[in-house]
Amino acid sequence: MGNAQLELEVPVRAAPEQVWAAATDWRRQGEWMLGTQVHVVRGDGGPGSELAAFTGIGGVGFLDTMEIVEMRPPMCCRVRHTGSLISGEGGFRVIARGDSDESVFVWWEDLSMPTGTGPLWPVLRPGFAWGLRRSLERFAEFCPQHRAPA
Template identity: 55%
Template sequence: MGRTVEARCAVPVAASGETVWQRATDWASQGEWMLGTEVFVVDGHGGLGATLAAFTGAGSVGVLDTMRIVRFEPPHRCRVEHTGNVVRGEGGFEVVREGPHSARFVWWEALRLPTALAWGWPLARPAFLWGLRRSLETFARLCREREGSAGERD
């Protein structure tokens, strides 16, 4: 049957909550900040009920993660149900506004892994968290840059 493993990471973002939300839900651009991942909207408009597919890997070797958006509360939180053959469970993110131009971005996963993969989770977890943190730090930088360039146009 497997077991559920959890991961959570949060980063401060020097940008408005609205900018953070817009960047996080621009599914097609997630590959710009999520390490080795491309995301596609398969069905729907990218909001509640939409189906997404994320391929993580290099070249043709990797994992396809299909998911459905089951909670969509702009500009605060999004939750997905992972529906793939390998990646199952749930995940999501939350944008916590901390000021007019500051927010905290929290990403979490609760994945049901097959028993064979679950045994390796204690070894894989540090690398997973490192990649997630690095991705979210890139995300925070891109949000800051987007907001900075928008301010320069005003």
Template identity: 55%
Template sequence: MTELVLKVPVAAPAGTTWAALTDWTRQGEWMLGTSVRVTSGDGRGVGSTLAAFTGAGPLGFTDTMRITDWEPPTRCAVLHTGKVVRGTGEFLVEPVTEWTSEFVWVERLDLPLGVVGRLGWPLVRPAFTWGVRRSLEKFARFAEAYAR
């Protein structure tokens, strides 16, 4: 199991940041190479499921998730249930002031491919981290414009 924690400041209140974050079908507007759809439930509570395709054209993979905790407007936890991505994720919105917040992305991943995955992770991690970091920077701009 490996853990990745990334944070980004957002010049928007926590409620707005939460609303932007949990607008699952628009996640592709800020998450690099990803489109998300709600596959069961309404995407707004425990038990709802999501499918996130990451890639370009036919090349990529689908990350399926089930929401395991739902604590608006501060925390959503998911269980990754796919063949490639397994483990847990958390989306945290932390109020900083009345008008600003911080978005925290946490992944605890069970790496695929056994020993090959564990040996390859140090090589892949910088690119993965870079992609998520860029996406979170784009998310901050998305959230800041969300309520307008």
């Protein structure tokens, strides 16, 4: 198993609490994460909860299963990828920017590549990074208008 690591960040015009609320609204993640639909499989969306995210286009893609292993509102969340295709860890951090209602949202992944695919990461990384960067740009637009579910 080889590691595939990536960390990207985006400035967000919202206070950390607002960024946190938008990022942990799992069911709406598909509104900003390209080609992804997230479902809470078990739990309340907090530590110990299990998530399933289908990522793909036109029904072609893969299922990424995860367990939330750490949450420290409004600062960080860490998940463990538990699927047969994707394993490892990922998460995000929310960093306050000064005394204003601005934050930095940092998304990171430290994934284990299936046996024999490690050498593909340098080829796959640019496309993965492009999709994640575009998703984070969409998140920065989504976040200030986000309203928590009633």
